[in-house]
Amino acid sequence: MTADRSSDQADEDFRKELLGTLPHLRAFARGLSGRPDYADDLAQEAAIKAWTARDRYTPGTNMRAWTFAILRNHYLSELRRNRRQTDLDDGAVERMLVMDADQEGGLHLSDMEAALLQLAPERREAVMLVGAGGFTYEEAAQIADCAVGTMKSRVARARAELNRILDTEPDAQALAQRKAVRERAAIARSVSSSAQRRRAG
Structure with missing residues (x-):
């Protein structure tokens, strides 16, 4: 009986912590995909996957980093699955994502969001993790599965490119x-x- 209560309490603690990450997950998903509707689906799927895998989470560690990694892996899996179904190469998928997001730009996105969507996907991800997500370079590198130096380079290049884009007047x-x-x-x-x-x- 005591073990059941302890397990129930652990699940409730996990649920509360997971719910607290949802706004951050949605923001990260929107930055990755550029599509608010799809971002909600990505965040929901990541939350479901996190709940299903809650036994593998270590209480007291960084829940946000853990869920961001789940969301990122799911997003990349979806891209790969869609690419196989449509027989498109990596470049074509990225161009389509940017094109679709750009077409929505005047309707739904702020200037910063529209500028973010003009970045290469790995730079956009890097600046979302370090800038908007508030992760350290080390945490962001772990989420993105790359070296810390690579993450620093991506963030620096992303920031320089954002400055250039935002300083340019539209023709x-x-x-x-x-x-x-x-x-x-x-x-x-x-x-x-x-x-x-x-x-x-």
Whole structure:
């Protein structure tokens, strides 16, 4: 009986700590994927995987680092699985992710978020972990499964590139492209709403 109570208490403690990481997981997932809807799915899946593997978590260690590593591994697995299904190479998948995120840029993302999505995926991940996530270089390197020096280099290059992107004024062509994207998105929303109303009716 005492062992059961102890196990229940451990599960409750784990649940509370896991719930506390969810906002950070969502932010990290959004930074990785650039898609708020997909980011919620990634964070939820990572939380489920963490709960399932709770016996492997050591209480008192860094829950946020542990769950970030789970989320990152799941995200990379999803990319690989999708790539196999569509027969696309790594470069094509990355270009599509950046392109999709860029098309949403004028609608949903702040200038910083839009700039982040222009970074190479490994640099974006690095600056999200160290900058937004607040991890040390050592912790971030462990999550990303790379050397500490590599992590420092990625963060430095990411910050330099972000400064360059944010200091650059958008040209007329870029502004026109954003306007066209907004118009297409508005049409798509309208069509989607009409279809939902027809299904509901």
